[in-house]
Amino acid sequence: MTGILTSVCEGDLLWTPRADFAAAANVTHYQAWLERTRGRAASSYDELWQWSVDDPEAFWGSLWEYFDVLSSEPYRSVLSDRSMPGCRWFEGSLVNYTEHLLRHESVASPTGSRSCMRLRLSSWQA
Numbered sequence: 001m002t003g004i005l006t007s008v009c010e011g012d013l014l015w016t017p018r019a020d021f022a023a024a025a026n027v028t029h030y031q032a033w034l035e036r037t038r039g040r041a042a043s044s045y046d047e048l049w050q051w052s053v054d055d056p057e058a059f060w061g062s063l064w065e066y067f068d069v070l071s072s073e074p075y076r077s078v079l080s081d082r083s084m085p086g087c088r089w090f091e092g093s094l095v096n097y098t099e100h101l102l103r104h105e106s107v108a109s110p111t112g113s114r115s116c117m118r119l120r121l122s123s124w125q126a
Contacts, residue, residue, distance in 0.1 A: 033066055056082070064090065070103070071095050 008014065022028060027045065034040045040062075042048045052059040057078040064078070075093035 030063075030066055034062060037065075038062060060089070069093075069095060070099060 017025070027048070031042050031048070034042060040051075042051060048059075061078045064075075071090075071093040073092055073094040075090040077091055078089065080088040080091050
């Protein structure tokens with residue numbers, strides 16, 4: 001059988017997506033948004049990675065904006081300092097995970113009908 005690798009070395013390219021698959025990828029949409037809104041062209045993953053290393057505040061701040069992260073309190077800084085471990089990301093922000101999880105839901109039920117059920121309250125406290 002041809003085309004089967006018997007060994008893989010670091011740096012070997014294992015897969016390349018089809019052009020239509022790459023064009024529809026989230027990272028491709030992010031790259032286009034980045035150029036349109038920030039004037040920053042990044043033509044490859046490697047360029048994005050290098051930017052994330054060279055200027056993590058700008059990189060992660062752009063992702064916060066791109067994904068429209070909602071926070072009841074704005075962050076004071078993207079990165080408190082660059083010492084790791086120990087740095088604080090988006091210090092001061094208050095993000096509600098459930099709000100993000102459900103923010104694109106239009107109705108609670110796919111059928112639009114309401115159903116009720118009894119709930120039992122429980123607590124970790126005795």
